[in-house]
Amino acid sequence: MDSPTPRQIYLDCDPGVDDSLALGYLVASPLVQLVGVGTVFGNCPADAGARNACDWLSVMGASDVPVAAGARKPSHGEYHGGPKHIHGQRGTGAVQLPESGTTPVAGNAAELLVDLARAHSGDLEVVTVGPLTNIAEALAIEPELPHMIKHLTLMGGAALHPGNISPVTEANIGKDPESARIVFGAPWPMTMVGLDVTMSNTFEEEHRQALLASGSTAGRLLAEVLDFYFDFHLDVYGRRCSALHDPLAAIVAAGGIVPALAPMINVDIDDTRGPGRGQTLCALGGLYRGFPAQDGAHCRVALDIGAPVAPHLVDVLTTLP
Amino acid sequence: MDSPTPRQIYLDCDPGVDDSLALGYLVASPLVQLVGVGTVFGNCPADAGARNACDWLSVMGASDVPVAAGARKPSHGEYHGGPKHIHGQRGTGAVQLPESGTTPVAGNAAELLVDLARAHSGDLEVVTVGPLTNIAEALAIEPELPHMIKHLTLMGGAALHPGNISPVTEANIGKDPESARIVFGAPWPMTMVGLDVTMSNTFEEEHRQALLASGSTAGRLLAEVLDFYFDFHLDVYGRRCSALHDPLAAIVAAGGIVPALAPMINVDIDDTRGPGRGQTLCALGGLYRGFPAQDGAHCRVALDIGAPVAPHLVDVLTTLP
Numbered sequence: 303m304d305s306p307t308p309r310q311i312y313l314d315c316d317p318g319v320d321d322s323l324a325l326g327y328l329v330a331s332p333l334v335q336l337v338g339v340g341t342v343f344g345n346c347p348a349d350a351g352a353r354n355a356c357d358w359l360s361v362m363g364a365s366d367v368p369v370a371a372g373a374r375k376p377s378h379g380e381y382h383g384g385p386k387h388i389h390g391q392r393g394t395g396a397v398q399l400p401e402s403g404t405t406p407v408a409g410n411a412a413e414l415l416v417d418l419a420r421a422h423s424g425d426l427e428v429v430t431v432g433p434l435t436n437i438a439e440a441l442a443i444e445p446e447l448p449h450m451i452k453h454l455t456l457m458g459g460a461a462l463h464p465g466n467i468s469p470v471t472e473a474n475i476g477k478d479p480e481s482a483r484i485v486f487g488a489p490w491p492m493t494m495v496g497l498d499v500t501m502s503n504t505f506e507e508e509h510r511q512a513l514l515a516s517g518s519t520a521g522r523l524l525a526e527v528l529d530f531y532f533d534f535h536l537d538v539y540g541r542r543c544s545a546l547h548d549p550l551a552a553i554v555a556a557g558g559i560v561p562a563l564a565p566m567i568n569v570d571i572d573d574t575r576g577p578g579r580g581q582t583l584c585a586l587g588g589l590y591r592g593f594p595a596q597d598g599a600h601c602r603v604a605l606d607i608g609a610p611v612a613p614h615l616v617d618v619l620t621t622l623p
Numbered sequence: 624m625d626s627p628t629p630r631q632i633y634l635d636c637d638p639g640v641d642d643s644l645a646l647g648y649l650v651a652s653p654l655v656q657l658v659g660v661g662t663v664f665g666n667c668p669a670d671a672g673a674r675n676a677c678d679w680l681s682v683m684g685a686s687d688v689p690v691a692a693g694a695r696k697p698s699h700g701e702y703h704g705g706p707k708h709i710h711g712q713r714g715t716g717a718v719q720l721p722e723s724g725t726t727p728v729a730g731n732a733a734e735l736l737v738d739l740a741r742a743h744s745g746d747l748e749v750v751t752v753g754p755l756t757n758i759a760e761a762l763a764i765e766p767e768l769p770h771m772i773k774h775l776t777l778m779g780g781a782a783l784h785p786g787n788i789s790p791v792t793e794a795n796i797g798k799d800p801e802s803a804r805i806v807f808g809a810p811w812p813m814t815m816v817g818l819d820v821t822m823s824n825t826f827e828e829e830h831r832q833a834l835l836a837s838g839s840t841a842g843r844l845l846a847e848v849l850d851f852y853f854d855f856h857l858d859v860y861g862r863r864c865s866a867l868h869d870p871l872a873a874i875v876a877a878g879g880i881v882p883a884l885a886p887m888i889n890v891d892i893d894d895t896r897g898p899g900r901g902q903t904l905c906a907l908g909g910l911y912r913g914f915p916a917q918d919g920a921h922c923r924v925a926l927d928i929g930a931p932v933a934p935h936l937v938d939v940l941t942t943l944p
Binding site for chain 2: 463469470568572573577
C-alpha cells in the first residue's frame with residue numbers, strides 16, 4: 303500500500319509552550335510536510351517567537367523549514383507582552399533552548415504564507431495556533447487566498463465551553479477579534495479546534511514522564527518545558543497537567559485523529575467593545591437534531607475528539623531526534 | 624411533623640403555554656402560596672397575558688390571586704407581538720379558555736410587586752418567567768427591593784447551552800437586555816434556571832396523556848394547550864414533546880426539586896447592539912475545580928437538575944380542580 307502524500311502545512315504560531323508541541327508534532331508526523339512557519343505576537347513577542355521557532359526546528363532536525371516573524375501587535379490596539387506565568391520568560395518555560403545557527407527569513411509571516419500558497423497551487427493547508435492577525439494580513443495581500451488554500455485549522459474559540467480570558471472568550475480570538483472576524487468570514491473550508499476539546503483532552507504527568515524517558519532529545523526538552531506549564535494548570539485543573547490546545551489543532555489538521563463530532567456550522571465573531579468581545583458565536587441550536595445543514599456554513603467546530611490524544615502525541619513526538 | 628410554611632410567591636409571566644404550566648404548578652404546590660401575578664409583554668401582549676392569567680386562575684380555583692398587567696414593551700425599543708407559531712393566537716395554543724368573571728387589578732405589575740414586598744416584610748419570593756422589564760421597573764420604584772425580597776428565581780438565559788433566539792441568547796433575556804442587566808446587577812439572592820436545564824428536561828406525549836386522562840379540569844386544559852406547543856417543538860427535538868422552560872423555574876423556586884448542580888457565580892449581561900446582545904455571560908471557568916467561591920457572586924446558575932421533572936410536574940398539576 304502506498305503512503306498517502308503528506309499534507310503541505312504552513313503553521314502560524316506564537317511559541318509558547320503548547321505551540322512547541324504543535325510544531326514538534328507537525329515536524330514528526332509522517333502525514334505532514336511542514337513547509338513554513340510564521341509567528342505572531344501572543345504567548346511571546348513575534349520576534350522572540352521566531353527565534354524560538356528557529357531554535358526548536360534545529361533541535362527537531364528541521365532547520366530547513368523557513369520561519370518568518372509576523373504581526374507584532376493586533377490589528378486594533380496594542381500588545382503588552384505575553385503571559386509569562388504560563389509560558390515563562392521566553393516562551394519556553396524555565397528552559398533555555400540551545401541556540402541554532404538559523405535565522406528567520408527576510409519577509410514577514412503574511413508574505414511567507416502568500417508566497418507558499420502561490421507556490422503550492424491549491425495544495426497548501428494552514429494551521430493557526432495564535433491570534434489571527436497574520437492570516438487577516440495575508441487575506442489583504444491576496445484576496446484570492448481562500449480559494450488557494452485547501453483547508454485552515456485553527457486552535458481558538460469556544461462553542462459551548464467557557465472562555466479562558468473572559469467568561470465566553472478564548473485567548474487567541476480575544477487577542478485580535480477584528481482579524482478573527484475577517485478570517486472566519488473568508489470562504490475557505492475551516493476547522494475550529496477550541497476549548498470544547500482542548501480543555502477536556504489533557505497531558506498528564508505520566509505522558510510527560512514518557513517524553514522525558516524517551517531517547518528523543520527534542521522530546522526530553524519538550525517535557526522539561528512542560529514542567530513550568532504544568533504548574534500554571536494546577537490552578538485550572540487542581541492537579542499538575544496541561545490542556546492540549548495547540549497540539550490538538552496540529553493533530554486534527556494532520557489527520558492523526560479525526561474528531562468524532564465536528565458539525566459544519568455558522569460562526570460569528572463578537573468584535574464589539576462589549577462584555578462578549580472576542581467570543582466565537584457558534585450556531586449550535588440544531589444540537590438535538592444532529593446539526594442539520596446550514597446555509598453558508600464552511601467551518602467545522604470540533605465538539606468531541608473521541609479518541610485518546612495524549613498517547614498519540616507522545617507516540618509521534620518521541621520519533622523526533 | 625409540621626408542614627413547612629408555604630413560600631409566599633409573586634409570579635411575573637407572559638402566558639404563554641409554558642407560563643400556564645408554571646402558574647398551575649405554583650397554584651397547586653403545597654409548598655407555595657401564590658400571592659400575586661404580574662404580566663409582561665413577551666409570549667403575548669401584557670394585557671392579553673393578564674386576561675389569560677385571570678382565566679387560568681379561575682379554572683385552577685385561585686381567582687382570588689390578584690393579577691396586574693405590566694410592561695407593554697421593553698425598556699429600550701418596541702414590542703412587535705409574540706411568537707404565535709409557538710404559543711398560538713392568544714397564548715393558549717389552539718384552545719379558547721373559559722372566560723372568568725375576574726379582571727386585573729388597577730395598578731401595574733411593578734406596583735403590585737412593590738406593594739406585596741412591603742406587605743410581606745422580607746418573606747416574599749419572586750419567580751419570573753418572562754422578560755425582566757417589570758422587575759427593573761419595580762427596582763426603580765423601590766431601590767430597597769433587593770433587601771425586601773427573600774429570593775428571585777428566573778427562567779432565562781443560557782450558560783453553556785446555545786441560545787434560542789441567537790447562537791448565544793435566550794428569549795426572555797434577549798427581549799430586554801437592559802432590564803436584565805439591572806435585575807442581575809441588583810444584590811438579591813437569585814437562581815437562574817436557563818436553557819442548560821430547561822432544554823434537557825422535556826415533557827413527552829406520555830406525560831401529556833397523563834394530564835389528559837386525569838380527573839383535573841385544569842390539567843386537561845393544560846394538556847390541550849400543550850398539543851399546539853408540541854407541534855412547534857417537533858422542529859427542535861425531532862419529535863412531538865416540549866421543553867420545560869417556565870414550569871422548571873417554578874419547581875425550583877418552590878423547592879419541589881433542588882438542582883443537583885447550581886454553582887454560585889458571577890453573571891454579566893450583554894446589552895450591546897453586537898452579535899452577543901442578550902447573552903448571560905456566566906463565569907464558569909472554575910468548572911474543573913468544583914466552582915470555587917467568587918467575590919460578589921449572588922446568583923446560582925442551574926446546570927443540572929438531577930431528578931425527573933415531568934413526572935413531578937404531572938403529579939402536582941393533577942391535584943388542580
